[in-house]
Amino acid sequence: MPLLSQDAEWDDMYKRLPEPPAGTARRAFAVLTSGGDSQGMNAAVRAIVRVALYNYCDAYAIYEGYVGLVNGGSFIKKMGWGDVSGILSQGGTVIGTARCAEFRDYPGRLKAALNLLERGINNLIVIGGDGSLTGADLFKREWPQYLKDLLQQKAISEELAQRLSYINIVGLVGSIDNDLCGTDNTIGADTALKRIVESIDSISSTAASHQRSFVLEVMGRNCGYLALMAAIASGADWTFIPEQPHGDDWRVAMCDELKRNRERGRRMSLVIMAEGARDRSGTPITAEQVKQAIDSTLHHDTRITVLGHVQRGGAPTVYDRVLGTVCGARAVQYLLHNAGQVRPVVMGVSGSKYITIPLMESIALTQSVPVAIKSKEFARAVELRGPGFVSDVCLLHQLNSADPTHRHVGTRPFKIAIACVGAPASGMNSAIRAAVLAAVDSLHTVIGYHDGFDGIAKGEFEELTWLSVSQLADKGGCVLGTNRSAPNIGQVATSLQKHAVDALILIGGFEAYTGALALVRARSANPALRIPILCLPATISNNVPGTEMSVGSDTALNAIVTCIDTIKQSATSSRARVFVIETHGGNCGYLPVTSALAAGAERAYTPEEGISLSTLVTDLQHFQRRFSEGANCAVIVRGEKASSTYTTPVIEAILGEESRQLFTCRSNVLGHLQQGFTPSPIDRISSVKFAVQCVTTIVSECNRALDATTNTVQVAGSEAAFMVGLKGVGITLTPLEELVEHSDFKLRVPKAQLWTEANLLLHVLGKYDYYNDAKTQAQ
Ligand SMILES: Nc1ncnc2c1ncn2[C@@H]1O[C@H](COP(=O)(O)OP(=O)(O)OP(=O)(O)O)[C@@H](O)[C@H]1O
Numbered sequence: 001m002p003l004l005s006q007d008a009e010w011d012d013m014y015k016r017l018p019e020p021p022a023g024t025a026r027r028a029f030a031v032l033t034s035g036g037d038s039q040g041m042n043a044a045v046r047a048i049v050r051v052a053l054y055n056y057c058d059a060y061a062i063y064e065g066y067v068g069l070v071n072g073g074s075f076i077k078k079m080g081w082g083d084v085s086g087i088l089s090q091g092g093t094v095i096g097t098a099r100c101a102e103f104r105d106y107p108g109r110l111k112a113a114l115n116l117l118e119r120g121i122n123n124l125i126v127i128g129g130d131g132s133l134t135g136a137d138l139f140k141r142e143w144p145q146y147l148k149d150l151l152q153q154k155a156i157s158e159e160l161a162q163r164l165s166y167i168n169i170v171g172l173v174g175s176i177d178n179d180l181c182g183t184d185n186t187i188g189a190d191t192a193l194k195r196i197v198e199s200i201d202s203i204s205s206t207a208a209s210h211q212r213s214f215v216l217e218v219m220g221r222n223c224g225y226l227a228l229m230a231a232i233a234s235g236a237d238w239t240f241i242p243e244q245p246h247g248d249d250w251r252v253a254m255c256d257e258l259k260r261n262r263e264r265g266r267r268m269s270l271v272i273m274a275e276g277a278r279d280r281s282g283t284p285i286t287a288e289q290v291k292q293a294i295d296s297t298l299h300h301d302t303r304i305t306v307l308g309h310v311q312r313g314g315a316p317t318v319y320d321r322v323l324g325t326v327c328g329a330r331a332v333q334y335l336l337h338n339a340g341q342v343r344p345v346v347m348g349v350s351g352s353k354y355i356t357i358p359l360m361e362s363i364a365l366t367q368s369v370p371v372a373i374k375s376k377e378f379a380r381a382v383e384l385r386g387p388g389f390v391s392d393v394c395l396l397h398q399l400n401s402a403d404p405t406h407r408h409v410g411t412r413p414f415k416i417a418i419a420c421v422g423a424p425a426s427g428m429n430s431a432i433r434a435a436v437l438a439a440v441d442s443l444h445t446v447i448g449y450h451d452g453f454d455g456i457a458k459g460e461f462e463e464l465t466w467l468s469v470s471q472l473a474d475k476g477g478c479v480l481g482t483n484r485s486a487p488n489i490g491q492v493a494t495s496l497q498k499h500a501v502d503a504l505i506l507i508g509g510f511e512a513y514t515g516a517l518a519l520v521r522a523r524s525a526n527p528a529l530r531i532p533i534l535c536l537p538a539t540i541s542n543n544v545p546g547t548e549m550s551v552g553s554d555t556a557l558n559a560i561v562t563c564i565d566t567i568k569q570s571a572t573s574s575r576a577r578v579f580v581i582e583t584h585g586g587n588c589g590y591l592p593v594t595s596a597l598a599a600g601a602e603r604a605y606t607p608e609e610g611i612s613l614s615t616l617v618t619d620l621q622h623f624q625r626r627f628s629e630g631a632n633c634a635v636i637v638r639g640e641k642a643s644s645t646y647t648t649p650v651i652e653a654i655l656g657e658e659s660r661q662l663f664t665c666r667s668n669v670l671g672h673l674q675q676g677f678t679p680s681p682i683d684r685i686s687s688v689k690f691a692v693q694c695v696t697t698i699v700s701e702c703n704r705a706l707d708a709t710t711n712t713v714q715v716a717g718s719e720a721a722f723m724v725g726l727k728g729v730g731i732t733l734t735p736l737e738e739l740v741e742h743s744d745f746k747l748r749v750p751k752a753q754l755w756t757e758a759n760l761l762l763h764v765l766g767k768y769d770y771y772n773d774a775k776t777q778a779q
């Protein structure tokens with residue numbers, strides 16, 4: 001789930017529009033948040049307000065959702081640039097949200113329309129769930145009728161009715177449930193998942209200490225997304241989701257599964273249930289019923305934890321901040337660049353791509369899910385949630401049913417070796433766990449070499465079993481040990497042959513990729529290397545070709561942004577500070593750019609763009625101006641290799657020296673804090689998906705290339721050597737040799753980078769290029 005994409009069509013839209021001629025009314029945008037709050041709504045509000053102001057439009061916030069729209073008055077506030085400062089890191093929505101009965105009726109909506117007309121607003125951006133968006137759609141459809149009625153009541157003039165003859169609506173889905181069909185993710189779902197996964201980590205240690213069972217209830221009345229993803233991320237024993245109820249014998253099946261896992265050596269059991277869990281006849285299943293079933297059958301000491309609104313609280317994750325920011329910015333751009341009346345749309349995501357989807361189609365699909373569940377069309381309910389949900393349901397089944405006592409199918413069981421290469425990245429352990437679960441189910445065996453290529457060469461390994469990996473999902477770092485050494489080809493080949501290894505998974509970053517390539521290129525002289533070799537991208541730098549996202553980078557981003565939030569907070573007491581914060585990332589600007597966007601930094605210095613004296617002068621002047629008009633904090637995020645001359649201390653000294661006493665400057669080098677402690681849900685889930693893809697590919701390649709005479713796997717040339725990755729909408733496999741032309745081996749980055757939009761957005765949201773007319777200076 002990468003967050004930034006390159007999209008030339010949208011990038012052009014970030015060019016500032018020309019100022020409207022004097023005397024013409026400015027276009028007016030209003031934003032409201034409605035329904036249940038979700039983390040990341042503030043990021044969207046901030047982006048909407050600022051992108052509108054940047055383009056010479058008026059921006060209004062409507063407080064308390066539709067309640068404010070209906071009541072008008074002080075509920076509708078014209079916003080200036082500073083009104084949305086400092087809100088990015090806050091949970092909830094600073095403009096308030098509500099559920100509004102009055103808006104459900106025509107007279108309430110008529111009042112709402114008058115409130116917008118009086119302010120010249122006919123661009124409305126609604127951030128909420130499917131209910132809020134349904135209301136928005138109805139509001140648009142009824143607009144001509146409101147105009148007629150208001151004209152008749154003489155509440156508005158003919159001129160106004162003609163000028164605002166239509167209203168344009170864009171929806172942003174703010175909901176922790178991730179229940180809107182048509183988008184793969186909604187603003188808030190990732191943060192809620194993080195809260196859940198952190199809670200599971202906490203519960204797991206106490207549960208294992210006492211050998212207890214826990215039933216954990218998470219939110220989701222009709223949508224099992226949170227329960228499903230939490231189960232994949234944490235390795236739960238059993239899961240209940242509304243879309244796919246278990247059979248009538250769920251008590252027996254569940255207890256059998258829990259018992260089997262305990263017999264294999266697991267010290268705890270975890271059942272995750274969505275609050276909307278039901279049986280196949282539609283009768284709700286409660287946490288208490290689940291506990292009773294476990295108590296009475298297995299006599300476990302069973303406890304219930306209902307997470308409730310904890311899931312909707314706290315600071316948003318990087319993903320939700322970036323999702324909110326990009327969708328908010330695009331909502332305004334969409335309306336600015338599509339002249340006249342447009343169909344209501346929703347800003348969403350499909351895989352790593354931001355998409356625009358028709359609002360009502362998406363609502364209709366969403367509302368048909370509970371209908372399908374009610375009419376017991378469970379397969380359809382799962383399908384309606386989208387292809388991602390379908391494959392996640394399959395993935396969970398595959399992981400849960402992993403059983404070393406199953407019968408083997410295929411030619412023969414294979415021995416798969418795993419080694420980790422490069423610096424540790426959070427999620428490496430979760431990848432190891434998933435690879436073992438995927439392999440042992442068909443009786444393949446897995447060994448883990450210690451300390452990368454060195455460990456392979458020395459023959460240091462351990463057998464990895466279902467039990468030995470069962471507690472690895474939440475562990476940061478790398479249990480196998482990892483290092484950066486390049487492979488000694490001869491020793492590696494000898495070792496792999498000695499241990500009769502049939503396939504190799506290399507988990508790591510650029511070193512894993514180049515090491516794998518070296519092994520593949522040495523195949524002709526070393527028969528032991530004629531085995532499938534799969535690279536699973538895992539590095540915080542996210543600089544591996546063949547994937548838009550590498551395991552560990554999301555954890556790192558969240559670690560960086562948490563540090564920046566903390567550092568920025570210190571400016572509230574010390575006042576007027578510019579912070580220069582140095583991140584890891586080698587020659588790749590992904591970490592500095594993405595963290596800058598998510599933390600509300602003014603600037604990111606990347607190795608790709610470098611730093612020049614004129615950059616520093618421009619930024620210095622920009623900060624002097626910002627601080628002279630009352631700003632109290634600005635942040636530059638500097639990638640560690642952005643410049644060998646303008647190092648972090650040098651920049652700190654220059655800006656401090658030239659600040660004209662308007663601010664002081666401090667620097668922080670974040671160092672290894674960035675590797676994070678436990679992996680984020682995104683890193684856990686992507687590591688599982690990548691690992692399962694590796695094993696599936698290995699098994700099919702081994703079966704294909706098994707030499708019947710020697711009973712050894714013998715792949716030819718450079719075949720069966722892949723980088724697993726995420727691109728666009730799905731998991732991909734790219735032949736390693738194909739990646740060569742896309743790789744910059746000197747700088748150790750892919751030749752094409754993906755953050756044009758992030759840089760453009762940083763520029764706009766950092767108020768650069770804003771001061772070229774007198775009117776905006778006042779804002
Ligand atoms: N059919 C409708 N017609 C008019 N207004 C509606 C309609 N459905 C919902 N709304 C308005 O949107 C508000 C929020 O809707 P709802 O309570 O369904 O939350 P939601 O947007 O679906 O968010 P959540 O996912 O958090 O429940 C309602 O209180 C109401 O004001």
Ligand SMILES: O=P(O)(O)OC[C@H]1O[C@](O)(CO)[C@@H](O)[C@@H]1O
Nearest residue numbers: 036129175176177219220221312
């Ligand atoms: O905050 P409230 O009104 O109790 O609503 C709780 C519901 O809202 C959500 O958090 C978001 O739709 C659901 O998951 C949950 O069922």
